Ligand SMILES: Cc1cc2nc3c(=O)[nH]c(=O)nc-3n(C[C@H](O)[C@H](O)[C@H](O)COP(=O)(O)OP(=O)(O)OC[C@H]3O[C@@H](n4cnc5c(N)ncnc54)[C@H](O)[C@@H]3O)c2cc1C
């Protein structure tokens with residue numbers, strides 16, 4: 001059976017769902033194919049449920065800060081409301097009917113199944129074949145990257161999916177990987193009473209961000225009772241009598257009830273038939289141009305492009321692809337001010353280049369740092385006020401090319417800094433702005449002043 005259509009979208013995560021829905025609303029005949037759940041990783045196993053878990057864990061932490069600030073509290077954590085909220089409010093018990101209806105409500109045709117490209121502009125799903133007049137959009141996302149540690153594959157380790165679906169917190173947890181997933185979930189479970197050990201192979205937590213961010217997180221997480229091991233590598237994993245044993249390269253052995261593997265995500269397009277479009281099926285990511293074109297009649301958006309595994313990147317790229325497919329001209333994608341937020345407490349907001357990345361590009365770099373506890377708002381806030389602002393300036397042009405805002409509202413404070421990097425607002429002009437007193441973002445003014453100091 002071969003059917004004609006305008007566009008086939010493969011993968012209906014945040015990127016694909018947006019492209020498919022908008023194109024269908026615009027009047028095109030769109031076939032949207034999804035192997036699992038419409039909505040993808042973000043609403044069912046990623047951003048949304050993890051942020052609900054974080055909200056609950058942060059409430060516990062705030063309640064524990066009451067002594068010495070506002071009286072006394074007795075905090076009794078209960079995972080029950082968290083597990084219920086993840087099921088009832090975030091995921092509909094991992095049922096995507098609402099999302100499917102939303103898409104078909106736009107006029108799109110939904111097909112559940114695993115799609116492969118079977119020729120240029122042709123997509124096969126089981127017995128059905130679709131030929132796309134305008135083109136095909138690949139938005140197949142990522143899956144967890146599982147390191148080849150001896151023994152690991154034979155154990156029932158957790159990925160983010162198991163952690164999000166947990167009906168109760170484990171008594172003890174080893175987290176492999178000190179990046180965004182590992183640290184967000186490590187802190188959540190620790191705040192609910194789990195004894196957590198984080199193993200990070202590199203020298204800093206969140207190693208893609210400024211080293212100051214990793215140091216701050218290592219300090220604050222250790223102060224909360226987590227064991228943080230950086231520069232540590234697992235040499236072997238076993239699962240005996242319901243317990244995980246992780247042997248480190250230095251000979252130490254750690255044991256825990258659960259093991260969460262959060263060592264990054266990987267693109268896997270082998271088996272997708274991209275060779276029919278002249279692309280390498282072994283590629284680490286689908287390379288796209290500024291209009292999200294991967295080949296003639298083929299667009300790609302989201303994690304599969306390898307630009308940054310964030311929902312906001314998938315949505316941004318989707319908007320560009322939608323416009324291009326509709327034949328409307330517009331600017332190329334611009335990632336200079338790509339924002340990212342690690343929703344630990346303190347939150348780590350970051351935009352653009354780190355100091356090291358800016359230097360590696362050969363820029364003449366000046367940095368300015370200010371500490372949140374030394375700002376008026378940070379001092380008033382007291383318990384839970386750890387954080388800093390770090391600015392990275394291209395000194396020759398006098399504009400910010402990167403910034404980090406770590407602190408109680410680091411993700412929100414980031415907004416102004418993202419505007420500054422995106423719009424290339426001269427730092428001289430930023431210095432003559434009025435910063436409301438006493439806000440956390442007022443610490444940006446102190447960091448700007450610090451740019452001038454030798
Ligand atoms: C625990 C966790 C927390 C996160 N938190 C955040 C956050 O706070 N903020 C943020 O911005 N990002 C966050 N992310 C990242 C975010 O989830 C991803 O960047 C986003 O989901 C990527 O969207 P996507 O459309 O590219 O792919 P995905 O969401 O991965 O969707 C791809 C879809 O394609 C389907 N598919 C794959 N192959 C085929 C095929 N051959 N045929 C049919 N369907 C196929 C898959 O089943 C999947 O549903 C988090 C991720 C995780 C794991």
Ligand SMILES: NC(=O)c1ccc[n+]([C@@H]2O[C@H](COP(=O)([O-])OP(=O)(O)OC[C@H]3O[C@@H](n4cnc5c(N)ncnc54)[C@H](O)[C@@H]3O)[C@@H](O)[C@H]2O)c1
Pocket residue numbers: 147176177178179180181182184199200201202205206207232233234262263264265308309310340341342343
């Ligand atoms: N708040 C957010 O926006 C958010 C939250 C979660 C995930 N995400 C997205 O999902 C992506 C994947 O998250 P992630 O945390 O899995 O990946 P990550 O790349 O952010 O972090 C993985 C960490 O694991 C370490 N690592 C790799 N192999 C290891 C090993 N064998 N032993 C010990 N450590 C090892 C890496 O050095 C790195 O620090 C993120 O990069 C991000 O784009 C975003």
